[in-house]
Amino acid sequence: MSVTSAQGFRAAGVAAGLKSTGKPDVAVVVNDGPSDVVSAVFTSNRVEAAPVTWSRQSAADGRARAVVLNSGGANACTGPEGFLDTHRTAEHLAAALDISPGDTLVCSTGLIGTRLPMDALLAGVDDAVAHLSSDGGDDAAHAIMTTDTVPKVVTVTITSDGDAAPDLGTWTIGGMAKGAGMLAPGLATMLCVLTTDAEIDAALADAALRAATACTFDRVDSDGCMSTNDTVVLLASGASGSRPSAEEFTDALTEACASLARQLVGDAEGASHDIAVRVVGATTEDAAVAVARAVTRSNLFKAAVFGNDPNWGRVLSAVGTVPESVAPFDAARLDVTINGVQVCRAGGVGDARELVDLASDRDVTVVVDLHAGDAEATVWTNDLTHDYVHENSAYSS
Amino acid sequence: MSVTSAQGFRAAGVAAGLKSTGKPDVAVVVNDGPSDVVSAVFTSNRVEAAPVTWSRQSAADGRARAVVLNSGGANACTGPEGFLDTHRTAEHLAAALDISPGDTLVCSTGLIGTRLPMDALLAGVDDAVAHLSSDGGDDAAHAIMTTDTVPKVVTVTITSDGDAAPDLGTWTIGGMAKGAGMLAPGLATMLCVLTTDAEIDAALADAALRAATACTFDRVDSDGCMSTNDTVVLLASGASGSRPSAEEFTDALTEACASLARQLVGDAEGASHDIAVRVVGATTEDAAVAVARAVTRSNLFKAAVFGNDPNWGRVLSAVGTVPESVAPFDAARLDVTINGVQVCRAGGVGDARELVDLASDRDVTVVVDLHAGDAEATVWTNDLTHDYVHENSAYSS
The missing domain is CATH 3.10.20.340 (ArgJ beta chain, C-terminal domain)
Structure with a gap:
């Protein structure tokens, strides 16, 4: 179920014609709340793609409602026009969802140095929004694949035993990822969206995401090449009402990231070991x-x-x-x-x-x-x- | 003529049986003076081969008379026994030439982590000494090849025009090299011996060699892998009686190193560009x-x-x-x-x-x-x- 395993999330994945193969290439993930906490980590490459620049600004306030992701084009090294394309994509998604553009993140993966076919992409965004569903996580995971042979998804569910305090109970982290090194002729771009219904604030989300990625995704080094587009996003809806401790949440998030990281390595097409x-x-x-x-x-x-x-x-x-x-x-x-x-x-x-x-x-x-x-x-x-x-x-x- | 292009040098290359192919694998280069100036630069790899450890010490006083080089074995990661093997090789060469072991340098290239067949190597040293000749430079250049398809040699001759001052005249730098990156499954070891009959002191030799290698060999980066054995040696005999300025000598040495560096890149077997x-x-x-x-x-x-x-x-x-x-x-x-x-x-x-x-x-x-x-x-x-x-x-x- 990937990004829709946790309560409070809808997702969709559709084929918008960005890929010449006709396979799904646009995904949308929406956080229906009640909370709209976000944290994200990005490539440290100084040549960063337009969607990275946009999403970095958008996530800075710790609040976001939706993420749109496309395969079939990285929108990197595309100049001011490329940034406008990302901006238009965010505004289009925001209008369709009746939210603020500043509450949307954009992720792209594919060829560097070419503009995205905006008509196809925006139509794809509309189509994805129309198909949003609380079991759309797997469709979304398929739509972000490039040379991945299988989608990478994870669900971690934590249930407290015995006499649960009111702030515990059951809560879930779900996630999807694509890419990594040998997997991807397209510069090894790694995209990952994690969702949780735990009730956490932006500070905890950020600390936990940095801790979890530092010992998982940051330690997968397929070919030493750093992408212009790498992005890992964590959205928290608070829909479970459960409030795990910082340590509990960080441990579970690390487990989810470790699973996805190993799936990335395990699907390296070119690799035999x-x-x-x-x-x-x-x-x-x-x-x-x-x-x-x-x-x-x-x-x-x-x-x-x-x-x-x-x-x-x-x-x-x-x-x-x-x-x-x-x-x-x-x-x-x-x-x-x-x-x-x-x-x-x-x-x-x-x-x-x-x-x-x-x-x-x-x-x-x-x-x-x-x-x-x-x-x-x-x-x-x-x-x-x-x-x-x-x-x-x-x-x- | 490689290392014997300059006056005051003899060299030889022989087959000692270190290579299973039976090709030449032991080279000796001797500086007959009158000067015995040496400078050398080595790999910065902290896992350095026994011959690097030996030669670093031996060259530290700026004086050396001879270099023995072998292909067919790197003598790296061979522990204290490997260092004793290098020591024995140096002492054997010194005895054959009637010089001090401290005036000899040793270079090795080949497989890491196995001992050298010392009986064969020492017999090869005797054979090479017996064949030393003032036109043996090409034989020596052949004997240090591993997967190189051609030997790499260079001769730079400088003649002053017009009314030459007594300290100018004609002087020469010769050199041979092997290896580099894709050329060498054997960890890309680069060995190079340069000889000159210019009359220079140890300080100039050292400054010129560091300047020349910094903008030539140090800027060839075939696969980013650093060998345990890389060595570049400069021997100066002073036999021409010519005393070039520091700038003149450094320029000529840089030209010689640049030629050898480009030859290394040009012979990269695995490469198509x-x-x-x-x-x-x-x-x-x-x-x-x-x-x-x-x-x-x-x-x-x-x-x-x-x-x-x-x-x-x-x-x-x-x-x-x-x-x-x-x-x-x-x-x-x-x-x-x-x-x-x-x-x-x-x-x-x-x-x-x-x-x-x-x-x-x-x-x-x-x-x-x-x-x-x-x-x-x-x-x-x-x-x-x-x-x-x-x-x-x-x-x-």
Whole structure:
């Protein structure tokens, strides 16, 4: 049910003709309240698409009623005209819903550097509004897909046990997502809309969303490329009347985001292996993330995994590129374990790499022990494959 | 003639059996003086190979007489035993040449994480010493090749015109190099030995080498991966008796390094396009380099070039990942020109991308104008191809 799993939300997904395939390409999600809390996080790319600029402003006051999303065009690098297109889309949606344009967010994904076909898009918005329904979440999830082979949706329901206090009870978080790295020739744009009927204020929504994305979506690094359009939106209706604590809500939101993030990695079309790089023994979590990210961004290591080669030398050479100031460690103490086999011990040769059988396992887990502290972190990626090169060279996107 | 183009040098390259193919794999370069000046720059990877550790110490006093180089094994991540192997190699070479072990440098390239076959290597060192000759430069250049299809050599000869002062006259820089990025499944190790008969002191050698490598080898970024073994050595014999100025020598050395760097890019086996990313209008040269490097490290952009797609959206999205603190610019003013066609103007759509014909040209020149200042820089790379993935997944290296 995705974004309509929680009470107080309607959604729809329709085909407006933006995609040459004729598949659904416009989605609308509406928060019917009573609350209209919103929080959103966006790409940190300085070249940001027009809808990102719009939505960043629109979400700044912590209030929003609706989100319109389109696939089939990113509306990025389209100049002032592109921003006007986004503005028109927001105004059109607002008029159809009888709300303020400032209470709407816009998300786009697709080819960079071309204008959107506005007549088709606005007609699609009308069509989506006409089809809004409290079970339209799955249609919406389909309409935001680009090269995704399956929609990504999640529902997390929390029910308090025993004598529930009046501010607890049952509450739900639903969500949908598309994209990520190898999935997307279209610059890996990741779009995600999360909805909840928990009664939370804008401050909690914002804190929880930042905490949840920082350890989930921010740690999926398929090909090191940052999109111009990445957007994660959280809408809260308060319709359940339940008021979870900040910790409860943050935990549940993190669970929802983690599920969607793993679904993104799991659907990477070009990939033959899902790789988790876990760095332990770091001085800080930031240091662990930096080291893990260096490994997940090594083309040589990722190509080796595609070849089912547990090439720990390429892991170590990537680890060694992280500056001492970022992650203190002694290179002569590094240990590397791949799928349970300690192939590198104290910076040198460990157990036989032949003991690692990557050919028969899609999942690859690399553990790097820095022996420098107690902090750890995991970053997820995929292998570098012929299909990745094919997808990203054969399409203009 | 490579490293023996300058007076005062002998070299040799022999097959010692380190490579399973039986091709040459051990090279020795000897400086017969009268001067024994050396300077060297090394990988900044914190996981450095044993020969890097040795040579860094050995070159620290600015004096060296000989360099021994082997392909067929990197001697990296081999622990204390690996360092002893390098030490033994240096002592063996020193004994054969009747010099101090502290006047020898060692370079290795090949598979990480396995010990070198020392009996074969030491026998190879003896064989190379027996074959040292003043025209052995080409043999040496062959012996350091890994997946290079051709040896990379250069000779720069400077003759002063007219009434030469006694400290001018004719002097020469010779050099050989191997490797770089896509060329090398073996972690892209780049080895380079430069020789000169100019009469220069250690301080000038060091300053000139750092200046020359900073704007040549340091700006070739084939796949963003940093080797554990990269080494560039400059030996000066003073045999010509010519004393060029610091500026003259630095210019000539830069010319030699630039030639070798371009040869490395040009022989990238996996590549179908050589890409030069030139960033102009930057506030500083460092800012220009940072922006250029962001583009040369974008897998999405490099895969697009493989598909002959002048995908300026992927250029812009890479440019946008550089923090404002590193490179100030206004995203709405960015211009991008690809092979002479201005495909992006003021951050938006420019001339038709169809005007760019990448299919019929190996060379791709991308110019990004930041409109923020007067500084510029160029970084060279290759496209991301099926052959790159094949080479780096099909071999354990």
